[in-house]
Amino acid sequence: MSLATDDDVFLSLVEPLRGELTAHCYRMLGSVHDAEDLVQETYIRAWRAFHGFENRSSLRTWMYRIATNVCLTALESRQRRPLPTGLGQPASDPAGQLASRPETPWLEPLPDTVVWGHGDDDPAAAVLSRDSVRLAFVAALQHLTPPQRAVVILRDVLAWHASEVAELLDLSVAAVNSSLQRARAQLAKLDPEAALPPVEEEHAQQMLAAYVDAFERYDVSRIVELLTEDAVWEMPPFDGWYHGAGAIGTLISTHCPAEKPGDQVLVPVMANGRPALALYMLEADGRHHAFHVQVPTLTERGFSHVVAFFELSLFDRFGLPRVLPEDPEERRALRAGTALAAG
Incomplete structure (x- = not known):
């Protein structure tokens, strides 16, 4: 041959x-x-x-x-990739200065099209659960040692037998089971929302539509209403994180460049198996420019966690332009196209 x-x-x-x-x-x-x-x-x-x-x-x-x-x-030879909440520091003052740490290798979101973008016959569609790449789960994994990550993923995500994992990692079956038990206990503390039931689809769509509307109208009080009381907001590469709906409202009012309805436009995408949003901000040239990508977590009580990734190269990864088209038809087509691709 x-x-x-x-x-x-x-x-x-x-x-x-x-x-x-x-x-x-x-x-x-x-x-x-x-x-x-x-x-x-x-x-x-x-x-x-x-x-x-x-x-x-x-x-x-x-x-x-x-x-x-x-x-x-x-x-x-690599550092773990945390989110700001994983740095071990207390919640930040929402009215205080923002501190950026671009040198830190932060956790990145995963565009769904990278994994599920290979056509209707894509094997990943059959064998890969969207829940297995949830951002909170992947963030929690980063707190485990590399061998522990491998054990959890191979056993709990890929359903390998303990003997198969032991052979791969050159461990005893007893060591694999012990490592898995410790890792599961740590993950339960770091990712408590894993045990929550999924939100009913119609309600989720309504909540996401209300959330987008609140941002695009720059209605901070409505944004706060849509958050859970104990919601968390973080936005790498800024190293602070913010706890509580009221604190998040103060953060947005204090630091968001938006001033009025229309200053922000959100485009739906999919990241980590969940709905996400690419936010464009109006700038001095009268155009809406790429600003950040939000990956929100929705529970029955409201949005409990939002990670806003201020890394503009992510827009390229999601197949989005850095500057939003001015033509309304082109904007509608962009929104429809990303939603279709995401689905």
Whole structure:
């Protein structure tokens, strides 16, 4: 068989796994950029070893083994990626100065199209739960050691047997089970909303529409009403975080550049398996420019957590322009297009 034919066979077998492997590496690293790089490294290693693949396990399992080892090696030289709430400092004064730490490797959101953007026959649609890439879950994973992350993901997300995980990580089954028990206890403290029931779809759509309307009208009091009393707001690369609906209202009133209705325009996207919003802010040139990407968490009581990512390159990752079209029809098409792609 020619080298070209070998390439074709290899790619036809492994390329359909790219989305779910990207999600796997993202859970391990907390960065979509790093995840895509490591998936590429996984494919290179897999190609080099493909001649020795003897079907003793499924191809998917074999690829996950390689990807997990690639991630663990990468994590030896990388810092964990936190959110501001994970830095161990108390809630900030919403009327105080904002402090930016762009040098910190912050947790990144995951555009759904990176994982589920490969057509109707995408295997990720069948095997990958959107709940497994929830932002709060991935943020909590970053507090575990790399081997603990691997154990949790392989056992609880991918449903591997303890013996399979033990073989991959060169541990005993008892050590895997002990590590999993400790990791689950820590995750329960860091991600308490994991146990909450999902919000009914119609109610969720109504709440999200009300939330968008409140921002676009710059109605701070309405925004506060839509938040839970104990809501949390954070916005990397700013290192502060804010606790309580009233404090968040003060933060927005004090620091948001918007002044009136129409200053802000929100475009719906999907991130981490949930509805998210790309916010554009009116600037001096009369155009709405990329400002931040919000990933909100909705519960039956209201929005309990909002992470606003002030990293403009995210707009590129979500397939969004840096400047909003002025033409109303183009804006409607953009909103409709992102919503369709997200769904």
